[in-house]
Each structure stands twice: as C-alpha cells, then as structure tokens.
Amino acid sequence: MSQSYDRGLVEDFGRWQEFSAGMWAWVLHKFTGWVLIGYLFTHIAVLSTAIPAATGDPAVYTGTLQSLEELTVVRILEVGLLSVAVFHILNGVRLLFVDLGVGLGSQDRSFYASLVLTGAIVVASVPTFISGAF
C-alpha cells in the first residue's frame, strides 16, 4: 500500500471516558507523583529561606509559617496535599502487591478501595485542617 493513515495521538486523550480502572490508577498515580515532587521543592524553598540561619532570628521562621497558615487558600491546599499523598501511598502499596504478583485478578477493586479509603481519610481530616480558617 502506497499510503496509510496515521490517526495520531489525539485519540488517546479524547477517549478518557473509556479508560478502565487500571488506566485511571496509572494516570492518577503519575499526576499525584508530579504534584508531590512539585510540593517537595516548594517546601524546601520556603523553609530554607525562612530558616533563621541568615538572620539568626527564630521569629522569621515562626512568622513565615504563621502568616502562611492564616491564609484560607493554604488551609484548603493542605487538604489537597493530604489527599494526593494518601492516594499515592495507598496506590503505591497496591502497585507493590502487583509487582509481587499478589491479587492481580482484583487489581480494579483494590484501586477503588484505595480511592474510597483516600476519600474517607481526607473527609476525616477536614475538621483538623480547616478549623479556624473561616
């Protein structure tokens, strides 16, 4: 055949509604992984600049953290960070079992379980994170 038709990669992303459980687990694991890496660097940047090594004043550190915690956005982002971290941990445990060849037949159910557990933990944590924010 002299010619052929390449449909390109668009179809992959256009078909997200047809993704199966394993695919969603992979997508979410990648996404949460990148979020955690992004958070890690932000965390290091904020704390290292706030540490009073340069000024010798502990009040700088305390002041930085207190002013951050006063922001409602930060409180809400903390809940988001927890949900991302908890999902990444639980799905990581799931992947550990997958790598060991344990329970591959119920990989979709273990993904749903990790989602539900994440949701429960996040909901339970909301009072702690949000109290006093509003």
Place this chain on the structure above:
Amino acid sequence: MSTQIAEEQQTDEPGTGQPADAEAEAEREENEYAVPEWATESEDGPGENEDTVRLEVFRYDPEVEAKQEPRFDTFHIPLEQGMTVLDALIYARDQYDTSLTFRHSCRQAICGSDALFINGSQRLGCQTQVQDLETPVRIEPLPHQEVEKDLVVDMSHFYEQMDAVDPYFRSEDVEEGEEQRQTRENREKIKMSTRCIWCGACQSSCNIAAGDNEYLGPAAINMAYRFVMDDREEETIKQDRLEIIEQEHGVWRCQTQFSCTEVCPKDIPLTEHIQELKREAVKKNLKFW
C-alpha cells in the same frame, strides 16, 4: 453462516414484489439478494427499531481520491439472534457496499484476523455479540497502528516485535527423534500463554507501546514467557531469552495499566506474565556473595 444466508434469502424473496424507487432497484440488480428499502446508508432512514442495528464504520481508502479523507459510514443491519459484529460487517459488505474492507477468516476467534476497535475497546469482531453492545455500534480499526484501508491496519510492526523474542522452541542437546517430555505442572503453568492468537488487540490497547515503538509489547513478552517458563529448554537458552526481555525496551516498560489484560480476547493474564518475567529478570541479576 450459510444457513443464515439461506434464511435471509427466503425472508427477502416476498419483498421483491413490492414497489421501490429506481435506486433501490439498481442496487437490487447488483446484489444477489434483495436489499430492503429502509436499509440505505443515509441518515434519514427509518432509524433504530428492535430489528435493526446501526453500525458506524470507519472508512478510508488512499487509492480513491474521494475517500482519502477518513469518515464514518452508517449501515442499518437487520438484527438476528446471536449476530456478531463480524456477521454485521459481512452483511454490510455483501449487501450494501462491496468496497468495505476488513480482515476475517475463521469466524471463531482463533485466527486473530478481526481484532477491531468496537465502541471504544479492542475486541474480536467474531467474538462480540451485537446485542451486548450499545447502539450505534462504532467500529474503527485498531488504534496505534497505521490504517491501510477501512478497518485494515498495518500489522508488520506487531509481527516484528513478536519475532524479536524468538517465538519458537529451541533445544540444544536433543537427539534426533527423541521425545521431549513436559511435566503436567509445567504445562499448566504455560497453558494460558500458549493461547495467544496474534490478533494485536493488547498491543493496540497499550499506552506504553503507543508512545514507545521499540517496546516489545504485551503479546511479544507473553510469547517470551511461554518459552522462558518451559522446562524443556536448557538453562542457557532461558538466560538468552531473559537477556532479550530485560532490555531497556523489554519488560521494564510495562507500567501495569492492565489495559492488555482487559482486552485480551483469549483471557490471557498478560500483566501477570509480564510481572513474573520482571521478577525472573531481577533474580537472574541478583548475586549473593
């Protein structure tokens, strides 16, 4: 299938006496069997009722100028008990459009020719019941392979990957005519992996294989599993095989999305086999000293 056509002929025969427009009559002359008036390709047909199913089929033909732009054609197929997607496609080709192109051979899910992208999932046309699907049934060629014409894709890359793992039995010191015995347990172990029909559904569903052309893909790795786990081959040959699959684009590219396992028409636990080979590859390189 032959009896099915015979039945169609019988039911269609009384229809020939009915009045119809010129276009339908011209079509009738071309075809061996009568085409029902409602079963035209146009959108303004009678629509869906309990007796017909609407197929939306991907069309593309690089050799005809008017068909070089990919499009979807609609066919209304009279539904029958037990009709598969392949039956529906054959009906559409035989009755409406003889240029509709797709691969098929055995019609019983063993030749692996008719893996198609049906309603967003890789399935065998001959194994998929039309009545189990949501309508309209959307039929496309396998994703991530280049389309040659209509539903026919270029499988050469898939076959290259399959060949890359030496998918044949090798044994060094077997005398001529000597019987090679396999234990029942070992046969059970490789049983599922031998069921591969080379349809390419797994490779097409794999997100990693789509982005990395060098990745062996689930089918090839499963084929490697079939021989690595076979006790009748010598240890040296097993090591050779493991060396192929532990390459950069071998087993380690698998990220356990389970897409291949979900679409495999023969229910081969592909991800499980890939994971087992990963462990074999690690064990091969582990040294305690």
